[in-house]
Amino acid sequence: xxxxxxxxxxxxxxxxxxxxxxxxxxxxxxxxxxxxxxxxxxxxxxxxxxxxxxxxxxxxxxxxxxxxxxxxxxxxxxxxxxxxxxxxxxxxxxxxxxxxxxxxxxxxxxxxxxxxxxxxxxxxxxxxxxxxxxxxxxxxxxxxxxxxxxxxxxxxxxxxxxxxxxxxxxxxxxxxxxxxxxxxxxxxxxxxxxxxxxxxxxxxxxxxxxxxxxxxxxxxxxxxxxxxxxxxxxxxxxxxxxxxxxxxxxxxxxxxxxxxxxxxxxxxxxxxxxxxxxxxxxxxxxxxxxxxxxxxxxxxx
Amino acid sequence: xxxxxxxxxxxxxxxxxxxxxxxxxxxxxxxxxxxxxxxxxxxxxxxxxxxxxxxxxxxxxxxxxxxxxxxxxxxxxxxxxxxxxxxxxxxxxxxxxxxxxxxxxxxxxxxxxxxxxxxxxxxxxxxxxxxxxxxxxxxxxxxxxxxxxxxxxxxxxxxxxxxxxxxxxxxxxxxxxxxxxxxxxxxxxxxxxxxxxxxxxxxxxxxxxxxxxxxxxxxxxxxxxxxxxxxxxxxxxxxxxxxxxxxxxxxxxxxxxxxxxxxxxxxxxxxxxxxxxxxx
Numbered sequence: 001x002x003x004x005x006x007x008x009x010x011x012x013x014x015x016x017x018x019x020x021x022x023x024x025x026x027x028x029x030x031x032x033x034x035x036x037x038x039x040x041x042x043x044x045x046x047x048x049x050x051x052x053x054x055x056x057x058x059x060x061x062x063x064x065x066x067x068x069x070x071x072x073x074x075x076x077x078x079x080x081x082x083x084x085x086x087x088x089x090x091x092x093x094x095x096x097x098x099x100x101x102x103x104x105x106x107x108x109x110x111x112x113x114x115x116x117x118x119x120x121x122x123x124x125x126x127x128x129x130x131x132x133x134x135x136x137x138x139x140x141x142x143x144x145x146x147x148x149x150x151x152x153x154x155x156x157x158x159x160x161x162x163x164x165x166x167x168x169x170x171x172x173x174x175x176x177x178x179x180x181x182x183x184x185x186x187x188x189x190x191x192x193x194x195x196x197x198x199x200x201x202x203x204x205x206x207x208x209x210x211x212x213x214x215x216x217x218x219x220x221x222x223x224x225x226x227x228x229x230x231x232x233x234x235x236x237x238x239x240x241x242x243x244x245x246x247x248x249x250x251x252x253x254x255x256x257x258x259x260x261x262x263x264x265x266x267x268x269x270x271x272x273x274x275x276x277x278x279x280x281x282x283x284x285x286x287x288x289x290x291x292x293x294x295x296x297x298x299x300x301x
Numbered sequence: 302x303x304x305x306x307x308x309x310x311x312x313x314x315x316x317x318x319x320x321x322x323x324x325x326x327x328x329x330x331x332x333x334x335x336x337x338x339x340x341x342x343x344x345x346x347x348x349x350x351x352x353x354x355x356x357x358x359x360x361x362x363x364x365x366x367x368x369x370x371x372x373x374x375x376x377x378x379x380x381x382x383x384x385x386x387x388x389x390x391x392x393x394x395x396x397x398x399x400x401x402x403x404x405x406x407x408x409x410x411x412x413x414x415x416x417x418x419x420x421x422x423x424x425x426x427x428x429x430x431x432x433x434x435x436x437x438x439x440x441x442x443x444x445x446x447x448x449x450x451x452x453x454x455x456x457x458x459x460x461x462x463x464x465x466x467x468x469x470x471x472x473x474x475x476x477x478x479x480x481x482x483x484x485x486x487x488x489x490x491x492x493x494x495x496x497x498x499x500x501x502x503x504x505x506x507x508x509x510x511x512x513x514x515x516x517x518x519x520x521x522x523x524x525x526x527x528x529x530x531x532x533x534x535x536x537x538x539x540x541x542x543x544x545x546x547x548x549x550x551x552x553x554x555x556x557x558x559x560x561x562x563x564x565x566x567x568x569x570x571x572x573x574x575x576x577x578x579x580x581x
Contacts, residue, residue, distance in 0.1 A: 012409055015407070016406065020485065021408075021485060023398075024398040024399065024406070025399050025408065027394075027399070028395045028399035028455045028460055029399065030455075031451065031452075031454055032421065035455060036421055036424065036429070036455070038432075039429035039432035039433050039436065040424060040432075042429075042435065042436075043429055046432070053435075101319060104312060104316060105316070115316050115319075115320055119319065119320065121323055121324060122323055124557060124561050124564055125553075126513065126514035126532065126557070126560065127516065128532045129535070129553045129557055132535065132539050132549065133326050133327075133553060134326065135539070136539075136546065136549065137326055142342065144346060147346030148346050151346050151347075176322070179323075237425065237427050239517060240516050244536055258428075261431060262430075262431070262517065265434070266434075271435060274431045275431065275432065278429060278431060278432065281428055282424060282428055285423050285424060285428060289423045
C-alpha cells in the first residue's frame with residue numbers, strides 16, 4: 001500500500017490526478033474545450049459543407065464551394081470591404097485623438113480631473129445605449145443635431161439612410177465612445193515619464209514639438225502599440241452598432257464581417273456559408289496576432 | 302509672454318469643445334428622461350433641451366413609471382441582474398481555479414497548456430458564436446440561462462490573468478500551510494483568495510460590464526420575450542410604435558445606472574495598468 005502511494009507521488013501525471021489537483025483545472029478545461037476549441041473545429045468542418053440549420057440530417061460535402069461563393073457574393077465582399085473601411089476611419093483617428101487629449105490633460109490638477117471625467121463619461125454607457133442614443137440624436141426628422149443644423153440654415157442630413165454618409169456616421173459614433181478608455185491608458189503612461197527629462201530638454205533649449213518627438217513618443221511607444229492593437233482588433237469585431245442603428249443598410253453599406261456572418265447564420269440559417277466566413281475571420285485575427293507579436297518583440301528590442 | 306496666454310486660451314477652448322462633444326448626448330438623455338414628449342419636441346434644437354424643468358420636479362419620474370408599466374421593465378431588469386451574476390461568479394470560480402493550478406501545481410504538459418491558452422486568446426467569443434449556437438441548440442439549451450451563461454464562463458484570457466497574478470504570490474505563504482496539513486482547496490480558499498482581492502475585483506468588474514452589455518448572444522439564445530435581458534428589451538422599446546422619447550431615454554438611463562455604480566464602487570480596481578498588464 002505504502003509502496004503504491006510512493007509510486008504515485010513520484011509520477012507527476014498520476015500525482016496530479018490522484019491528489020485531486022486535476023479538479024482545479026477540469027471545469028475550465030471542459031468549458032474551453034466545448035465552447036472555444038470545439039466550435040473552431042466545427043467552423044472549419046462546416047465550412048466545407050452545405051449545412052442548412054433546418055435540415056441537420058441532410059448535409060453534404062461541397063469542397064471549397066462556400067469560399068468560392070464568398071468571392072462572388074457582392075454583399076459578402078461589401079461586408080469585408082466595410083470592415084476595412086471602419087479600420088481606416090476609426091483606428092488612426094482614435095489613436096491620434098486619444099493621444100492628443102491625453103497630452104492636454106495629463107498634468108494632475110483640479111480642472112484636468114473635471115475634463116478627464118467628462119472625456120471618460122461615454123465609457124460607462126453600453127454599446128446598445130450608445131447606439132440607441134445616437135440613433136435618436138441623429139434622427140433625420142426629430143433628432144437634435146438636424147434641428148440644430150436647420151436652425152443655423154443648413155440642410156437636414158440623412159445620416160443613416162444616405163449610403164455615403166451612413167458608414168462614416170457609425171464610425172464617428174464608435175470613435176466617440178472608444179476614445180475615452182484609450183485616452184486613460186495613454187494618460188497613465190504620460191504621467192510615468194519623469195519630469196526631469198523635460199527639464200533637461202528645456203535647459204538645452206528644446207521646443208514643445210522637439211520634446212514631444214524625442215521624449216514623450218519614445219517613452220510611451222509601448223502603450224501606443226498596445227492601444228493600436230486593441231483598437232484594430234476591436235474595430236474588426238464591430239457588430240452591435242450597425243445591427244442596431246442601420247441593420248447593415250442602406251444597401252449593405254454599413255454591414256461588417258461579423259454582422260454579415262450573423263445574418264447568414266441566423267436569418268438565412270446557412271451554417272455552412274456562415275462557417276466559411278468564420279474561418280476567414282479567424283485567419284484575419286491570426287494575422288493581426290502575428291503583427292502584434294512582431295511589434296511587441298521589436299518594442300522589447 | 303503674450304504668445305503663451307493665447308496658447309493656453311486656445312487649449313481651454315479645445316478642451317471645452319471636446320467636453321461638450323463627449324457630454325451632450327448623456328446630458329440630453331438624462332434631461333429628456335424627465336420631460337414630457339411635448340416638451341422634448343418643442344425644445345428640440347434649443348439650449349432648453351439640455352436643461353431640466355425645475356418647476357415640476359414632482360413629475361420627473363413619470364416617464365420612468367410609464368416605461369416600467371408599459372414594458373414589464375422590472376422583469377428584464379431582474380433577468381439582466383440574474384444572468385450577470387451567474388456569469389460573474391461562474392467566471393471568477395472556474396477561471397481562478399484553473400489559473401491557480403497553472404501557477405502553482407506541477408501540471409503535466411504545463412508548457413503546452415499555457416501556450417495553447419495564449420493562442421486561444423486570439424479567438425474571441427464573437428468569432429464562433431454561430432457554431433456555439435449550433436451546440437446550444439443541439440443540447441436544447443436555448444431559452445435557458447445555461448445556454449446564455451455557460452459559453453461565457455470559461456475564458457483563456459482571464460485564466461491567463463489569474464495565473465500571472467498567482468505566480469507573484471510568495472511560495473512561503475502556501476508552503477507553511479501545506480506543512481500544517483491544510484489541503485490544496487483550503488490553502489486556496491483560506492489563504493490565496495483573501496490576499497488576491499484586487500485581481501478578483503478587476504476581473505469581476507470586467508466580466509460584469511461585458512455580461513451586462515451583451516446584446517447579440519441573448520438575441521440568439523432567447524426567443525421568449527419574457528427572458529430578454531435589458532439590452533434586448535431596450536431596443537424593442539425603441540422600435541415599438543409609438544416610441545415615446547422620454548420613456549426610451551428613461552430606459553437607457555436605467556440600463557446605465559448599474560454600470561455607473563460598479564465603476565464608482567470599483568474605481569480603484571479599474572486602472573489602465575490592470576487592463577494592459579495581461580498583454581505582454
